[in-house]
Every structure is written in C-alpha cells, then in structure tokens.
Amino acid sequence: MGAPLPSPGVGPPPHEDAGACASCALSPGSARLARLGMDPGRYDHVIALAGNPNTGKSTVFNALTGLRQHVGNWAGKTVARAEGGFSYGGVGYRIVDLPGTYSLLSTSTDEDVARDVLLFGRPDVVVVVVDATRLERNLPLVLQIRQITGRVVVALNLVDEARRHGITVDTRHLTRELGVPVVAMAARRGQGVPDLLAAIAQVATTDDPPAPLRLVHRDAALERAVADLAAKVEARFPGVPNSRWVALRLLEGDAGIEEAVRNGTLGDLATPVEAA
Amino acid sequence: MTDLLDDAARLRRGLPDDVGDRIVESLYTDAARIAEASVDRDDARAKLTVDRALDRVLTHRVWGFLAMGVLFFGVFWFTIAGAAVPSDLLYVLLVENGHAWLRDGFDAVGAPWWLTGLLVDGVYLATAWVVAVMLPPMAIFFPLFTLLEDFGYLPRVAFNLDRLFARSGAHGKQALTMMMGYGCNAAGVTATRIIDSRRERLIAIITNNFSICNGRWPTLILMGTIFVGAVVPPALAGFVAAGSVVAVVIVGIGVTLAVSWLLSRTVLRGESSVYSLELPPYRPPQVLRTLYTSIIDRTLKVLRRALVMAAPAGAVIWLIGNVHLGDASVAAHLVTAFEPVGWVIGLNGVILLAYLVAVPANEIIIPTIVMLTLTVGANTLGAAPGVMLELGDDAQIGSVLVSAGGWTLLTAVNLMLFTLLHNPCSTTVMTIWNETRSVRWTTVATLLPLGLGFAVCALTAGVARLVGWA
Numbered sequence: 001m002g003a004p005l006p007s008p009g010v011g012p013p014p015h016e017d018a019g020a021c022a023s024c025a026l027s028p029g030s031a032r033l034a035r036l037g038m039d040p041g042r043y044d045h046v047i048a049l050a051g052n053p054n055t056g057k058s059t060v061f062n063a064l065t066g067l068r069q070h071v072g073n074w075a076g077k078t079v080a081r082a083e084g085g086f087s088y089g090g091v092g093y094r095i096v097d098l099p100g101t102y103s104l105l106s107t108s109t110d111e112d113v114a115r116d117v118l119l120f121g122r123p124d125v126v127v128v129v130v131d132a133t134r135l136e137r138n139l140p141l142v143l144q145i146r147q148i149t150g151r152v153v154v155a156l157n158l159v160d161e162a163r164r165h166g167i168t169v170d171t172r173h174l175t176r177e178l179g180v181p182v183v184a185m186a187a188r189r190g191q192g193v194p195d196l197l198a199a200i201a202q203v204a205t206t207d208d209p210p211a212p213l214r215l216v217h218r219d220a221a222l223e224r225a226v227a228d229l230a231a232k233v234e235a236r237f238p239g240v241p242n243s244r245w246v247a248l249r250l251l252e253g254d255a256g257i258e259e260a261v262r263n264g265t266l267g268d269l270a271t272p273v274e275a276a
Numbered sequence: 277m278t279d280l281l282d283d284a285a286r287l288r289r290g291l292p293d294d295v296g297d298r299i300v301e302s303l304y305t306d307a308a309r310i311a312e313a314s315v316d317r318d319d320a321r322a323k324l325t326v327d328r329a330l331d332r333v334l335t336h337r338v339w340g341f342l343a344m345g346v347l348f349f350g351v352f353w354f355t356i357a358g359a360a361v362p363s364d365l366l367y368v369l370l371v372e373n374g375h376a377w378l379r380d381g382f383d384a385v386g387a388p389w390w391l392t393g394l395l396v397d398g399v400y401l402a403t404a405w406v407v408a409v410m411l412p413p414m415a416i417f418f419p420l421f422t423l424l425e426d427f428g429y430l431p432r433v434a435f436n437l438d439r440l441f442a443r444s445g446a447h448g449k450q451a452l453t454m455m456m457g458y459g460c461n462a463a464g465v466t467a468t469r470i471i472d473s474r475r476e477r478l479i480a481i482i483t484n485n486f487s488i489c490n491g492r493w494p495t496l497i498l499m500g501t502i503f504v505g506a507v508v509p510p511a512l513a514g515f516v517a518a519g520s521v522v523a524v525v526i527v528g529i530g531v532t533l534a535v536s537w538l539l540s541r542t543v544l545r546g547e548s549s550v551y552s553l554e555l556p557p558y559r560p561p562q563v564l565r566t567l568y569t570s571i572i573d574r575t576l577k578v579l580r581r582a583l584v585m586a587a588p589a590g591a592v593i594w595l596i597g598n599v600h601l602g603d604a605s606v607a608a609h610l611v612t613a614f615e616p617v618g619w620v621i622g623l624n625g626v627i628l629l630a631y632l633v634a635v636p637a638n639e640i641i642i643p644t645i646v647m648l649t650l651t652v653g654a655n656t657l658g659a660a661p662g663v664m665l666e667l668g669d670d671a672q673i674g675s676v677l678v679s680a681g682g683w684t685l686l687t688a689v690n691l692m693l694f695t696l697l698h699n700p701c702s703t704t705v706m707t708i709w710n711e712t713r714s715v716r717w718t719t720v721a722t723l724l725p726l727g728l729g730f731a732v733c734a735l736t737a738g739v740a741r742l743v744g745w746a
Contacts, residue, residue, distance in 0.1 A: 054556045105300065109472065133557065135315050139307035161557060166318030174314045188562065217302045222295065225287040236280050250284035252296045261280050 033197060035066025036085040036092075043085055043092035045204040048117055050145060051129030052138050053100030056157040058082075059187040060129050060196075061097045088197050093204070096123070102137075104144045112256065118148055119242075120265065124204045127196070129155045132162035132169050132184070142178065143213065147245040150210035152180040153199045160186040179210045212242040225251060237267045327558050334429070335555075340436045347429070348525065351420045353518035356497055359412035366411065370404035394594050402590025405643035406582045410494045414575045417493060421458070422570040426561040430455050435555060437529075444533045445540025445548060447476035450483070454532060457487025459574065461700055462707040464489075469711075475546040479536050481708055482721045485700045486532040488525060490574075491582070491638035495695045496521050498642055502674035503688030520692070528696050531728065585637035592633055593644060597651035611652050621730055622690035622737025626652060626681060631694075636702045641695070646673060649681040686740045690733045697729030 051057045061067070065084030082097040098117055099110035118126060128145055130138040146152055156169060175182045181199040185192030203209065217223040229247035233240060240246065246266065249257040260266040288295060333339050378400055382392040424430065434451035441450050449471050457464030464484040471477040488496065497517070505517035540546070596607040604612075607629065615625035630644040677683040699722045700708070709718045 103300075109469075136308055136311035139311055140303050143303055143307055143310075161559070165557075168316040168318075170314045170316065174310070177310045177314065215302065215306055217299075218305075219298055219302065221291060222298055222302070225291055229284055229287055232280055232283050247284075248299055250281070251288055251291065252299060253284075253288065258281055258284075 032089045033064075033193075034087040035064070036087060043094040045091065045093050045124040046121070047093055047095040047125045047127055047200060047204075048121065048123035049095055049097045049127050049129065050114060050118065050141065051098075051100055051155075052102055052131060052134075052141055055100070055129045055131040055138065056187050057097060057100060057129045060127070060155055060157065060185070061095065063187050063190060063193050064093075064095060064197075088201055091201065091204070093200070096121075101141065103140055104148075115256070118145060119269070120260075122149075122269070124151060125200050126152045127155055127200065128152060129157050129187075132156050132159045133165055133167055135169060143215065144245075146178060146180065146213035147215065147248075148212060148242045150180065150212055150241075151203050152178075153196065153203055154178060154180060154182040155185050155187075155192070155196055156182055157185045157187050157192075159184045160189065160191070179213065212245060214244055222251075236261075237269070240266060240269045242269070330558055331432070331555065334432045335435050340432070344433060344436060345522065347424065349518055349522050351417065351424070352497070352521045353514060354420060355413050355417045355493075356501055356517050356521075357514050358416045359497070360501075362412040362415075363408060366408040370408050371401065374404055375401055390598075393598060394591055398590040398592075398594025399587045400590070402586045402593060402640065402643050402647065403583055405646070406586040406640055407579070409498065409642055410582055410639060411575070411579060413494050413497055414490065414579065415571060418459075418570040418574040419567050422566045422574070423561045423563070426559065426566050428556045428558045431555050440533055441536065442548060444537035446479050446483075446533075446536040447471045447473065447548070450476070450480040450532075450536070453480050453484060454487050454529075457484045457489060459490060461485055461487065461489045461704040465704060465707045465711055473546070475540075475544045476548070478712065478717055479539050479544055481711060482539065482717070482724060483532045483535050485704065485721065485725045486528045486535070486696065488528060488696060489638065489701075491701065492641075492695050493521075494639070495641050496524055496692055498673075499688045499692050499695075502677075503683075503685055506674070507685065524692050524696050527693070531697070535724070535728075582637060582639035585634075586640045586643065589633055589636070589640050589644060590647075593647050593651070597648070605651070607648060608652050611648070620737065621694070621733035622686050622740065623694060623733065624681065624683075624687065627687075627691060627694070631698060635699070638695075638701050642673075645681075646676065649677060686737060686745065690736055693736065694729050694733055697725050697732055699723065699726045 049057055049061055061082060061084065064086050066086070067082070067084050083094065084097075085092065085094045087093065096117065098114040101111045101114050104111055104115040104118070117123070126145055126149060128142050130142060142152075142154060154174070156171060156174070159169065162169065169184070171182045171184050181203065183192055183195045183199050185196060187193070217226060226244055226247050229250060230243040233243040233246050233250075237243075246257060250261070257266070292298070334343050336343075375396065378396045379392065382396055430452070433455060434448065437451040437454075438448040441448050450468075452470065453464050453467045456467040461484050464487060465481050468477050468480040468484070471480055500517040500520040501513075504520040505513035508516045593607070596610065597605050599606050601609060610629050610632075611625035613625070614628040618624040618626075618628050626648045627645055630641055630648055633644050633648075634641045677687075681687075699705070705718060705722055708721045709715075712718060712721075
C-alpha cells in the first residue's frame with residue numbers, strides 16, 4: 001500500500017536547454033514541448049497515465065516523452081511500469097504509465113497498482129486514455145477515476161479509427177458529463193497532442209480542481225448507506241476529497257482501503273493545499 | 277481506530293449480499309447512459325467493416341489454423357529467401373576479407389602469434405561470424421513479425437490457441453506470453469505477469485522456453501537451408517527449408533501443450549482461471565515506423581547482445597582450441613569426452629561443447645560449432661588449419677560441417693530439435709529466478725527442456741539408425 005509516485009522537486013538539476021532541443025520542433029504545433037525521454041531532470045508536476053488495455057496509452061506516452069516504448073496492438077502489452085518526462089511551457093512534468101486496466105475494482109495486481117498510484121500517489125494530473133470506438137466499455141474506468149479525483153484529463157484517442165467505423169463522439173457533451181476536459185486525439189498521427197498538453201497544463205496548475213464525481217445510486221438503500229458512511233469518513237478523516245468513493249469501497253469490504261483506514265494512511269489524502 | 281470499519285460492517289449488514297455487484301452495475305449503467313448520449317453511430321457504415329470479415333476467416337476453427345500456418349510460413353520463407361544474398365555479402369566482407377586484412381595488419385606490426393590468434397582468430401572471427409549469420413535474417417524477420425503484431429494479428433493467434441491451452445489446463449493468456457517468447461524468452465517470462473494465478477503462471481514460465489527465440493531462429497534457418505533444403509531439387513529448396521522451420525515451431529507448440537498438460541495434471545494441479553481476451557481492431561500497420569523501431573529496438577538490441585557474448589566466447593574458443601594439455605588441446609579433450617553422449621543423441625561432441633560455451637547466448641551456437649569443428653576437426657582430419665578462410669557461403673559452411681565434422685542429415689535435424697529443446701540461456705534463467713524467486717522452479721525450468729531434448733534426440737537418433745537412415 002505504498003505511494004509509489006516520486007514527489008516533485010527532487011532529481012538532477014534543471015535542464016537549461018528545455019525547449020531548445022532541435023528535434024522537438026518537429027512535433028506539429030507544440031513548439032513549447034520539450035521531450036525529455038527518461039531523464040526529466042527537475043519536474044514540477046506528476047502525471048499518471050491510465051486507461052483500458054490497448055487504447056494507445058503507450059502511443060500517447062511516447063508522443064509526450066519522445067521515448068520509443070514498444071507499442072503493440074494487443075491488451076496487456078505493457079507489463080512493467082514506464083516513466084518518462086517532458087517540459088511544456090517551461091514547466092517540467094514527470095509521467096508515469098500505469099498498467100492498462102478495465103476497472104479499479106482490485107481484482108488483479110495491475111488494478112491494485114493503478115488504484116494505489118491514483119489514490120495515494122495523488123498525481124497532479126491523471127490522463128485517462130479512452131478508445132473512441134469503444135466508449136461504453138472505457139467509461140467505467142473514467143467514472144471510477146473521476147470518483148477519486150477531479151484532476152483528470154480524458155484523452156479520447158483513436159478518433160480517426162472511430163470515424164472510419166462511422167462513430168462520432170460529442171466531446172462537448174462528454175466534457176459536460178464528466179466535468180473535466182476531453183481532448184479528441186489520433187495519437188498515432190500526432191493529432192491532438194497540442195490540445196492534450198494545453199489541457200494537462202491547465203489541470204496541473206489550477207488551484208480549484210473539480211470535485212470528485214458524485215454518482216447517485218438509484219438503489220435507495222444503497223444510496224442512503226453510501227451517504228451515511230461518507231459522512232462518517234469525512235468526520236473521521238476531515239478533508240478527504242473522495243469520501244463517497246471510500247465509503248463505497250468500505251461497503252464492498254475492500255481489503256486495501258480497510259487497511260488504509262486502520263493504519264491512518266487515508267488521512268494523508270487530506271492535502272494541506274486542498275484543505276486550505 | 278476501527279469505529280469506521282464497524283460502521284461500514286453495520287451498514288453492509290443492512291444491505292443485500294450482492295452489494296458489490298450492485299455498485300458495479302450502477303457504474304456500468306451510468307457509463308452506458310453517458311456513452312449513449314455522447315456517441316453518434318452510423319450503423320450503415322459500421323456494418324461494412326472489413327474487421328468482421330477478416331475475423332471470420334482468421335479466427336475460424338479450420339481456416340484460422342490454416343491462415344496461421346500460411347502467414348508464419350510466409351514470414352520464414354521471406355526471411356530465408358531474402359537473407360541469403362546479404363548474408364553471403366557480409367560473409368565475404370567481414371569473415372573472408374576482413375579477417376585476412378586484420379591478420380595481415382597484425383603480422384605487419386609484428387604482433388606475437390598468440391595475440392593475433394586470441395584477438396583475430398578468436399574474438400574478431402566469432403563476432404564477424406555472428407554479424408554475417410544473424411544480421412540479415414533478423415533485419416527481415418523482426419519487421420515482418422512486428423507488422424503482424426501492429427496489424428492486430430497476435431491476439432487472433434491467442435484466440436485460436438486458447439481452446440488448446442484451456443484443454444491442457446493452462447491459462448489462455450499463455451498463448452500471448454508464448455508469442456512474446458518468439459521474440460525473446462526473457463521477455464516472454466516477464467510477460468507472464470499478465471497471468472494472475474501462480475499455478476498457471478509457473479506453467480507459462482516453464483514452457484516459455486519452447487518458443488523459439490531470436491537467438492535460435494538463425495540456427496534453425498541455417499540448418500533448414502543447408503541440410504534439409506539440400507535434399508530436394510533447388511527449385512523447392514526454399515519452400516522445404518521454410519517448411520522445416522515451421523515444423524519445428526509446430527513441434528514446439530505441441531511440446532508446450534503437452535508439458536502444460538503434464539504439469540497441470542501432476543505438480544501444478546488446480547482450477548483454470550476464466551478470463552476475457554479482447555480482440556483489438558485491425559489497424560493498418562505503420563510500415564515506416566515499424567521498420568524503424570524493429571530495426572533499432574529489436575534487431576540492433578539483439579545484435580548488440582550477441583556481439584557482447586560473441587567476443588568473449590571467441591576468446592574462449594580460441595583458448596580451448598590452442599591451450600594444450602598433454603598431446604591435445606583442451607577443446608579436443610572436451611570434445612572426446614562429450615563424443616559418446618553426443619553420438620547417443622545423434623549429435624556430436626563439438627555440438628555439446630558449443631552449447632556449453634554458448635550458455636550465455638544461443639545466438640553464437642552456429643559460429644561456435646563451425647569454429648570448434650575447424651579447430652578440432654581439422655587436426656583430426658589432418659587438414660590445414662587455414663581452411664576456415666575458404667568458407668564462402670552457407671553451402672560451404674555445410675560442406676565443412678560434412679567433411680570436417682562428419683555431419684549427416686540426422687545431425688542437422690537433431691540439432692534443430694535440440695535448438696528447440698535445451699536449457700534457456702543464462703539471461704532467461706536469471707529472469708525466471710527474478711520472477712519466481714524459487715530455486716526449485718528455476719531448476720525445473722532449466723533442466724526440464726534439457727532432459728526433454730536429450731530424450732527426443734536419442735529417440736530420433738535411435739529410430740533413424742534402426743531404420744538405416746543414418
């Protein structure tokens with residue numbers, strides 16, 4: 001139950017040449033982007049990259065960092081966690097590629113790893129890569145992440161493929177529903193990368209991120225229990241932003257979250273920044 | 277501090293037992309509602325997709341397997357046919373001329389004979405050989421294989437093989453780790469992390485070595501080309517050579533299934549896990565990008581590893597060939613010692629010694645065998661030690677192995693089988709240890725394939741001799 005994200009500000013001294021690397025100018029429309037590969041140097045923000053398997057997470061990761069992590073067209077390709085960095089508009093970012101998962105329900109090691117990073121690592125931005133051709137199957141993960149945090153950018157990837165299949169996604173409507181920026185992308189062609197960067201920068205620097213999503217359950221008994229328990233979570237751990245999500249997990253009897261209650265790790269989620 | 281947990285438990289008691297399912301259901305209902313409202317679907321166009329038509333063929337119970345055979349056969353045939361000319365060129369350039377120039381250079385500056393021997397005849401020759409033998413096939417094979425992967429074909433293979441794996445008591449995802457193993461067994465072993473059950477994961481780890489890796493393809497392709505292809509008319513040679521490689525791959529899949537079945541019936545008994553395999557959409561492969569990444573990432577990486585291993589191995593080969601104990605070289609002593617065992621399994625002492633030298637990397641098997649055959653064989657046959665410089669191409673490697681090494685078709689076929697069935701390279705063994713943290717399972721994964729190799733080769737040798745083929 002660790003918080004395996006590095007904390008900002010540590011690492012080698014800043015790169016003086018950020019933004020001046022010759023090859024970076026090649027990426028269209030993102031002249032302010034400097035890809036720093038595996039050596040991000042000093043960084044200000046941490047980004048977690050989440051998504052279902054085979055949605056193009058690795059492609060997005062490569063587009064941002066300039067790394068060439070092998071990209072495969074099958075689910076479960078990325079086993080080990082990859083990290084890289086980039087600088088955008090003079091601000092350093094460290095990006096952590098999480099294993100692809102369909103949910104955060106903690107049924108496999110991958111899901112545990114992803115959930116722990118998202119919950120306890122408290123990244124400044126969570127980029128959720130979503131397959132535009134299979135939106136319905138991808139949304140449960142987005143909703144679960146949104147229940148944990150508001151610092152989310154949805155990268156709606158593979159819109160080119162969706163178009164070929166006669167599928168159009170209304171990003172404005174999706175943005176309204178999810179309450180966070182949704183960026184249409186075709187990462188394989190480098191389309192949408194500038195928009196994604198802008199959205200990341202905006203979410204990373206905002207002092208007032210959207211509140212975690214409240215999904216109201218239609219089942220009245222369940223809804224009452226969640227509301228009741230969420231209030232108790234807040235009383236016990238003041239300032240925890242995602243009390244309803246924690247309440248749901250406790251109702252399910254999630255061992256990892258119960259442990260975090262027992263040893264008080266959950267209290268760390270109340271950040272001084274967000275409490276202030 | 278557990279008041280909260282007590283509250284949760286109390287509230288949970290007030291809810292139905294399937295509260296977890298209800299929460300998930302609620303989540304999926306919301307997801308469906310949002311997706312429904314955000315997606316505009318043009319069904320007329322959706323139905324026209326090629327994907328479904330392709331999948332109907334590629335995942336068909338019969339056509340699927342046929343297509344699999346044809347595709348892999350095509351990949352090997354392209355590799356074999358395409359690698360011949362560049363391989364010969366590299367051979368002439370690096371091994372014949374390069375070696376001669378270097379030798380002249382060393383002689384010109386008056387280097388002592390042992391230094392010339394160690395560096396030029398040992399280190400340089402082994403390295404040059406590895407480049408000439410491995411670079412062309414790899415530069416063709418990896419891009420082709422990566423294109424198939426990029427296209428989305430690999431999960432279809434997993435889908436086709438899933439039933440077979442399920443029947444042998446293994447996890448269906450083992451088909452995917454097996455595919456990874458065709459690139460590199462160490463990578464395949466790491467990839468077994470996608471299998472959650474420890475029992476099924478161990479089965480996948482132990483059997484991963486039956487996927488022929490990068491380092492072993494060249495050996496198979498070379499043996500198929502020189503020996504198996506040579507028994508038919510030249511026009512058919514390429515097809516038969518490719519066919520023999522495919523045959524070894526199929527034997528490998530068969531052994532994987534058989535060993536999985538045996539393990540899951542004996543020491544690794546247990547439930548089979550259920551899982552869902554997502555068939556990704558077919559995507560037009562990005563040809564240029566694939567060429568670039570597969571050459572940079574795979575070909576050069578594997579080649580670098582081969583070179584790092586080949587250089588010291590070259591030195592070792594030269595040393596054991598030139599350091600004498602009593603009346604013969606160390607190599608000759610070892611070869612003589614291994615000869616009886618080698619004979620029983622239809623190989624010879626040189627090959628077994630080569631496998632000992634090549635434990636760090638399978639890539640250097642063929643160069644090691646050829647160099648050892650020349651050092652040891654030349655002396656026993658009384659031929660001039662300089663004979664190795666006259667090797668021009670694959671056919672001449674073959675003629676050396678036949679004349680100096682006494683090879684027959686049986687030797688070549690058994691070498692192909694032994695290439696499939698022997699201990700993993702040391703990198704893979706280390707990876708297995710890292711992933712299992714168990715001396716017992718690492719030992720099993722190391723020795724089981726070796727034992728099988730001895731058994732199978734002894735069997736084919738016995739049968740061949742009994743019938744009078746060898």
